[in-house]
Amino acid sequence: MKEQKTTRGFLRGTPAAALSILVLLVLLVLSLLGAVTFGSTDIPIGDVYGVISQKLYHLLIGDGSWGSGSLFRAIWYIRLPRLILAMAIGAGLATCGVVMQAIVKNPLADPYVLGISSGASLGATAAILLGVGTVFGSNFVGVMAFLGAFVISLAVVGLANIGGRANSVKLLLAGTALSSVCSAFSSFIVYIAHDREGMQTVTYWMMGALGGATWETDLVVLLVVLAGIGFFLTQYRTLNLMLFGDETSITLGTDLHKWRQLYLLVSAAIVGFAVYAAGMIGFVGLVIPHVVRMFFGTDHKRLLPISALTGAIFLIWADVACRTIIPGQELPIGILTSMIGAPCFIYLMARKRYGFGGGD
Amino acid sequence: MRVEACDVQCVLNANRILKGVSMYASQREMVGLIGPNGSGKSTLLKCIYRILRPTGGAVKLDGRDLLACTTKESARALAVVAQHNYYNFDFSVQDVVLMGRAPHKRALDRDNAEDYRIVAQALETVGMTSFAQRSFSTLSGGEQQRVILARALAQQTPCLILDEPTNHLDIKYQLQLMDLVKGLERTVITAVHDLNIAAMYCDRLYALKDGKIVGQGTPRELLTPQLIRKVYEVDAEVYEDSHGILRVLYYPDGARKETVQ
Known part of the structure; x- marks a missing residue:
């Protein structure tokens, strides 16, 4: 009986984890190469790779101007930026999920469930339709999405801590409540703005879509996500301590309070820019860390990089599914991830006792 | 290391839990705190290991004010085995014990071979070597308590604080754990529920009642x-x-x- 239980997280050994990271990296590259062959227009696989390899060759020799024609544009300016964005956002959201679950010591936390995505949406809506925050420069929509995400994440934790320590129920309630508040205000702004074009942009954001990807936004999001992941990879020890709780952490030499605020800030940056680039994509941050924990255990040294890679691969293929599931039409990716993720969420809640990776 | 509490007072939710407690434990001395439930034993220990801030008085490590130390410094001086160690997560035993190395690490330090050696040694000391890869949450209460003790040992501190460490343990493991702690030759401050255990293992005892010390001395002197x-x-x-x-x-x-x- 006990023997059976120990098989949970059977890949938790360090060599197995290192090997898995390598395998996932290879899979990520293969996924990019594979996913780029799918699209609304039928382009022979040979042509796809031909265009990419020629462009890369021209970039390498310093001739950035090479490339023209509809075939080239479809691959280099539509398909690839979109895949890179899917990769960056998948990795970013999965990482944020891991971190938020540690911050609130609860495996049911994720940016979407905790209302942080809604906060980002509200910030972005206000920026697009009302022009709030133009002082922040050309990327002000991203900055406003980030600010919205950050304010709401603080508000959720603050609200959940009223009248005693935050527990899972209080966090979920606070997240749901603030999420509703943000949605209501977003809708209000949409209604009073009377801006047809703006409304379309907002609707597109609420459902989440990677179609608007350009190399410029890709670069910003990729940098923020990579910096965030790089930062959290150095923080695995403190993330582990968070699961032991405040008291134990102090006796082990770390006062968690300031780290929580910092991690929340970095997570909000990732979520904010993800929302800015692709709208609300729910449940990736919830489901991916859960699946990874089942195989690799809870140690953040392994959990973080593996979740990030898995999230990236997952979102690349989710995007492919969105483009091919209804012929001739594209499904917003937020709808797909929610249709997969929400039932998973219900299953996790309904389980008698959910923990960090099982042991029940 | 000499650990000292000087006139420590503590008010929790407007209740005066500690009303001026002074006690000390000298180098390699095993000091027990006895007293009924609610007498302030745990509160005093929590003031010593920094979870609670005394509202008056001070805790001193080798004469230095505890609150003047960083949390990392105090975690390198005092290791704690607390009363309740139930965690709702799935770390392996080795992961849990490895966290004992945290106070010796800076943010970018990796866990090195030396850390793993110290962890292996700590697990051996508590007789849990064969459990290293087991999931912590599947262990029995007594096994978990021993793992937490191993984590405290991996901290390599001169002083150990135990808050009723033998609660929920079988008699065999009660004696085993206390034998083990006694054999460490460190400064130990422990709250003890069982007077027979206190008499057997402690060098000196303090009796607490209603937040005050009402007696102290060797077990033979005090336990009348x-x-x-x-x-x-x-x-x-x-x-x-x-x-x-x-x-x-x-x-x-x-x-x-x-x-x-």
Whole structure:
């Protein structure tokens, strides 16, 4: 009986984890190469790779101007930026999920469930339709999405801590409540703005879509996500301590309070820019860390990089599914991830006792 | 290391839990705190290991004010085995013990071979080597307690604080754990529920009642029927058994009077 239980997280050994990271990296590259062959227009696989390899060759020799024609544009300016964005956002959201679950010591936390995505949406809506925050420069929509995400994440934790320590129920309630508040205000702004074009942009954001990807936004999001992941990879020890709780952490030499605020800030940056680039994509941050924990255990040294890679691969293929599931039409990716993720969420809640990776 | 509490006062939710407690433990001394539930034992220990901030007085490590140390410094001086160690997660035993190395690490330090050696040694000391890869949450209460002790050992601190470490343990493991702690030759401050355990292992005892120290001394000096009556409000008999070990026996209400008279 006990023997059976120990098989949970059977890949938790360090060599197995290192090997898995390598395998996932290879899979990520293969996924990019594979996913780029799918699209609304039928382009022979040979042509796809031909265009990419020629462009890369021209970039390498310093001739950035090479490339023209509809075939080239479809691959280099539509398909690839979109895949890179899917990769960056998948990795970013999965990482944020891991971190938020540690911050609130609860495996049911994720940016979407905790209302942080809604906060980002509200910030972005206000920026697009009302022009709030133009002082922040050309990327002000991203900055406003980030600010919205950050304010709401603080508000959720603050609200959940009223009248005693935050527990899972209080966090979920606070997240749901603030999420509703943000949605209501977003809708209000949409209604009073009377801006047809703006409304379309907002609707597109609420459902989440990677179609608007350009190399410029890709670069910003990729940098923020990579910096965030790089930062959290150095923080695995403190993330582990968070699961032991405040008291134990102090006796082990770390006062968690300031780290929580910092991690929340970095997570909000990732979520904010993800929302800015692709709208609300729910449940990736919830489901991916859960699946990874089942195989690799809870140690953040392994959990973080593996979740990030898995999230990236997952979102690349989710995007492919969105483009091919209804012929001739594209499904917003937020709808797909929610249709997969929400039932998973219900299953996790309904389980008698959910923990960090099982042991029940 | 000498650990000292100087006139420590603590107010929690407007209740004065500690009303000026002074005590000390010298280098390699094993000091026990005894007293009924709610007497302030745990609160005093929490003030010493920094979870609670005393509202008056000070805790000193080798004469230095505890609050003047960084949390990393105090975690390198004091390791704690607390009362309740239930965690709702799935770390392996080795992961848990490895966290004991955290106070010796800076943010970018990796866990090195030396850390793993210290962890292996700590697990061996508590007899849990074969459990290293097991999931912590699947262990029994006693096994978990030993793993937490191993984590405290991996901290390599000169002082160990135990808050009723033998609660929920079988008799065999109670004795085993206390033998182990005694054999470490470190400064130990422990809250003890069981007076027989206190008598067997502690060099010196402090008796607490209502947030004040009402007696102190070696077990032989302190543990008298009068003191036990005063502190715990029960009748007891204290005697030395054939091995020279101090024993405390309790009597139900009324029974004592009949046997004495």
